[in-house]
Amino acid sequence: MTPLDQPISRRRISLLIVALVLPILFIGCGGETRVSPPLIDETLFVPNYVLDLNSKLYHWDHLPVRIAFDLPTNWYELFPEDPTLHVRAANEWNQPGKQALTVVVPITSQHDVRVEFVSENGLEDGRQGLTEYTHDTTGRMLSATIKVALYTAQGRKLSAQDLQATIAHEIGHGIGIGGHSPYAEDLMYPTLFMGNPQFATQRDLNTAMTAYPSYFTTRAIVPESRAPIGPVGVERDIIY
Ligand SMILES: [Zn+2]
Numbered sequence: 001m002t003p004l005d006q007p008i009s010r011r012r013i014s015l016l017i018v019a020l021v022l023p024i025l026f027i028g029c030g031g032e033t034r035v036s037p038p039l040i041d042e043t044l045f046v047p048n049y050v051l052d053l054n055s056k057l058y059h060w061d062h063l064p065v066r067i068a069f070d071l072p073t074n075w076y077e078l079f080p081e082d083p084t085l086h087v088r089a090a091n092e093w094n095q096p097g098k099q100a101l102t103v104v105v106p107i108t109s110q111h112d113v114r115v116e117f118v119s120e121n122g123l124e125d126g127r128q129g130l131t132e133y134t135h136d137t138t139g140r141m142l143s144a145t146i147k148v149a150l151y152t153a154q155g156r157k158l159s160a161q162d163l164q165a166t167i168a169h170e171i172g173h174g175i176g177i178g179g180h181s182p183y184a185e186d187l188m189y190p191t192l193f194m195g196n197p198q199f200a201t202q203r204d205l206n207t208a209m210t211a212y213p214s215y216f217t218t219r220a221i222v223p224e225s226r227a228p229i230g231p232v233g234v235e236r237d238i239i240y
Contacts, residue, residue: 044213045206049181056178059211060112060141064103065175068111072119078150082160086115089167092187092200093175093208099215101175101208113144113174115167122153128192129166131173144174165198172204176211
């Protein structure tokens, strides 16, 4: 069975994240400066898949994370029936009555996560979404750029629903989830089932909230150190 013969609900698209780790250079004589990463407590919001991330749960030093979309000029022609799908994708990470994790800001204003769209058929290795981000050794996010392909490797335009799921998944990486969920129903599962609606589950949201505990719980949290950041090198690591 060739990929094109497969029923649409079983066809999967792959997503990729690339983490660029910028280690901190500690300069000083005498005393050793050590920056402690914030305590990650996987018991705060359950269920979650924090432990499955193998410590790749990062955080920005503020909320909400500012998401800016660099929409293609023909966006409204591409998705005339649903031109705000990208805003809904960002808002999937927000829960009523709780601190927002994301906010959509104009591309011209200061932002944390930039979302770009490419008109090619898939990205490298036929992937649909890619997030490149940098963080320091305390796990603090410094930058994030998301690329989303508007067409599949087979040249088919993504449906509004599949595109929304792809954007929302990549934004999950952009706000700090540096790995994937092992549960197929979660948005942060590494592949998306095309044609099936897929949204952030409570498990996705709990995992994200764990990266920002002070915003979501009154339980005592060890404060994060505020040492200066001095990136000195780049390391590339790829997770599927
Ligand atoms: Zn992913």
